[in-house]
Amino acid sequence: MNCPPVYIAVFIHALAALHSPILAWARSQPAHPVVAVVSDFFCGWTQPLAAEIGVPRVVFTPSGVLGTARPVGCDDGFPVAFPAIPREPAFEWREISMLYKAYIEGLVEEQVGESLKQNCLWNLEGWGFVSNTFRALEGRYLDAPLEDLGFKRVWAVGPVAPDTDAAGERGGEAAVAAGDLSAWLDAFPEGSVVYVCFGSQAVLTPAMAAALAEALERSAVPFVWVVSGDGVVPEGFEARAAAAARGMVVRGWAPKVAALRHAAVGWFMTHCGWNSVLEAVAAGVPMLAWPMAADQFVNARLLVEDAGVALRACAGGAGVAPDAGELAAVLADAVGEKGSGARARAKELAADAAIAVRSGGSSYEDLERFVQEIQKL
Template identity: 55%
Template structure:
């Protein structure tokens, strides 16, 4: 047994060593950690960077690698860098209000120096870093890779379309003709179809950009650095965003994009990634089992970060009560639901349930009774719904969510819009009720069937993409080959593995 362990340790040390740099936000970290698991299972050795506030999110990946005996993933926990623009104690997007997201990106760049020192200490050892794989909000990792003379690869937790729009904003720096007009259209001439979006639907990171401001310029520099990387890796698949993957995009620096998603592992019933759920998957599925008709329940969630504004919550609650639609609402611990709403739902347990805290979303979406998903269109939620074959009712609020919603509604036909108003404009409760009733009520008609059928088609295409020989499977193998072919220095000699 000792000899077997020794050989395994030696082989692990010879494997190409990749430094993985996630951004400290749950929606960014989870898909990159999922990708890290795939890379480790294919023979790469990974060191994943974390801070004390995010280290717990690495536990499932480290446990999985330890239990299967490979031991190819390790954690490098570093103190979160201080920055004058960031209050003490703020170390992740979860404990940072949206107004501080820009400062968080700039502060996190303070890890560049410590990581550079850590990598250089290993440059003439078998532990040499062969490449850096970093989240697109950690653009500083790209010049670090260049300094070390190794490839730097950008991971996009968004789709290709959403990532291209974000990078286009900082690359071209478009402005409004009228600085007071939030409906002023901003075009993206270098993207297929030359789309345009109202100013209010653009990322807050860009809308708050101020030329000459240190933090703003730091954020812009962050995304421009990504355009100097070796390639982009995106958590998407070709049939989902084929239009944006046919040719290199100027807005992504004409870099190659490897579409490797969905990277999330198949659900195994053991729980949800991201934290302990307020309701177990088994408990929620038992409640959903009461509904004999497939697709008769609406699942509602606006993500782990968003706090629904009181008027939005009131409109949705009123629409649910007026239509009588059965639902599961993952409202989070602080969502401001109307007075008495939860009590009324609790007294009619066969109508709907409200979950306060982290919800077993994957289990809900995979249950046969759930047919529609009211979503903010965060990319992780989009992919989970796509993989489950659940049609979406889109209600984007900020970030890349409007881009994702446009893709789902206008291009893929797998969703129906609830509202395009975002955070500032609240739809009338009657309008929300009409959308709910048209989706899942008796008046759904042909459109409901077409959208639901398209969602099922996308699920089949996603499964085919990640299956052996599928598009995403092949591009993941290509990524592994590229990382594994980098020269490594051992005992003073360059070798290729």
Template identity: 55%
Template sequence: MVTTTTVAETSDPAAAPTPHVLLVPYPARGHMQPLLHLASRLAAAGLRLTVVATTSTLHLLSPLLAEHPSSVSPLTFPSFENDTSGPTSVGVDIHALAALREPLGEWVRARYGGDGRVVAVLSDFFCGWTQPLAAEAGVPRLVFAPRARHGCYALPLPPHAEAAPPTADAAAAGCEYAVEFPGLPGTPAFPWRQLSRMYRSYVEGHGGVHGEAIKNNFLWNLESSAFVCNTSRALEGRYLDAQPLEDLAGKRVWAVGPVAPELTTVEPSGEVTRWLDAFPDASVAYVSFGSMMALPPPHAASLAAALEKSNTPFVWAASTATLPEGFEERTAASETGMVIRGWAPQTAVLRHPAVGCFVTHCGWNSVVEAAAAGVPMLAWPMAADQFFNARLVVDEARVGAPVSFGGFGHVPDADELAGVLGEVIGEAGSEMRARAKELAARMAEAARGDGSSRRDLDGMLKKSKVATENGPQGR
């Protein structure tokens, strides 16, 4: 809990440009990084930004602060701390983060009527509690969604609330209960087990106090002015062109992705780049299941066996995953594999010519980064919106192949996994790689010049400025 409203600001607000926008990230690295990339673009467009951080995430702001020292300021609450860096309950985190609402509201109110007044709030979709804060200040709140436009259907929103879970008899019989989404183009259907745990808990009514926090979070999101997604019409044109859709209460979705720069110089990629330089083009598999999930040991063992059976060189961002005994030592000794513990320079790895495929859980950041790099994906979704994303990659964009859609409950056979690797790596995957390169070119075009993502970013800025300059300001 927050025990004090004292805050620390570490730059000179008088030197920063206006208008002034408050950014509130969800303090997990996979959520913060894309919002900070977007923040860099907003600062370059002439906005003054204040970015809320915790003591454990403040270091992530360093590149942004170095790039825009006069227009970006961090805002920390020293007495607040909540660790979202590893596997955790999102419901618990949403509940805990809402404790910042009052002290942050005091900070906003203290700036009413002055040059430093906040004219808009841009916050992560797990920070729905910022909506009443923005409403009290009389300014618009934009919801930043570091996920697919169509993936918002994986969340517990009112249009889905009447869906019923499978009966106990059906579940015991192993029956797949399909939930249809008629509001999406094509009316896709997903098995009950492939919907997010947050959504299932909400519908099943056993979320407890944290379930109520989740419900309120997304109801507040629906009251916002608009949604800002790290996506592109090159990836999701059919969903973006069909808006407004009922799942987001008819609100506008600004597709501004990919928000990450095409090349990055801040990631410590030297060692892995040198290692990859020794391999031919499209011959190495990159493996990562994100920063918030550890691949279960049986799944990791099957993948490790598949890599060895197929003799596929690999870079594995293993984070805290438990790998089979002796696996790291064997592959290091043979120089056929590199295991990275901790944070991996994913953007740099995916853009290296030696990388021929990406074994991924299909978290949205990973999908966008792989698509922007032109790398085919081996889709292995586990939870949340990942099944939605995997279908987009495999069935619609056709830049990926399925590994398993069984989630945590299914361990793929190592021989089958080795076969899938063989279908995508090297010459065998040339057609898929050509489609992936074409998609990457279209995404790059969307983000440049007069491309669709650039137009959406400009439109978002124009719309927000009009709303804040002509609308009410504080009380």
């Protein structure tokens, strides 16, 4: 989806047009009546839809519990603490959801903004939440119902993370073949390479890209840097990295899941989008957190402070260039002794994640209980 993130609010508003056709379809199924509606948290309009059908609605959240629970009632310019959430996290205005800021600052049409607000309120009216997370990662936020989720039940069924895609084309045609990338990585010692990727939405400004490039060169760590969309790389950097046989720049889609599971990849520099987080967790790879927007600041805090599987790379957010020297030091620390704790914890969490989705695991059991609850309806 190659468009400004603020357009997500427009998409949320537009999806509500599906209300009538889905309602008509549901009412045309007398032999197999609908017993519940399970829908994404961007589809809050399915709450009144479910009420019209006469069934409960369950909110599926592809984000973590903490990222979903963080309220959006914040005032510009002030750190805001959330006392109803364990450990009472506080966030700056720059760390607040871009969608909320677009609503408050009038960056979307009034009708779209009100639709966005109502979407959030409808989610709190649901029967419960199904979350792509697991107890070993977010147990403290699952132990008791959270006020910021309307005290509703949460079934933790994750990580819903893919197995390695041998072709490397999950999500699109890869710019580099998985086999070619693997062969390149084979030349490096175990855990020595930093994989750099900021997802499909975040695009580094020239200043951010310049700081990252300088940090990679100054730290001398081997790396794979995936540049997506309209991203830029400083002139001459790619050629110097190739000449030194120390770095690869991939322009376009890359086989991330396969790369993270390669033995040579020891760290993942990421924007902390939840899918990327779970892919790294499942692979046992610690992260260098560089959040940009949305729930990513919350996810970064969870990874660094709660889970201990990440180090902070940059905390400025979208458009803020880090100090190249400071970032180079973080990279050097990560691959050195100072990163040993996060590396060890990442391996432990990967084992916990694998256990969670097996028969008898916490997520497996939560999914079983959820299905049983649906069958009772």
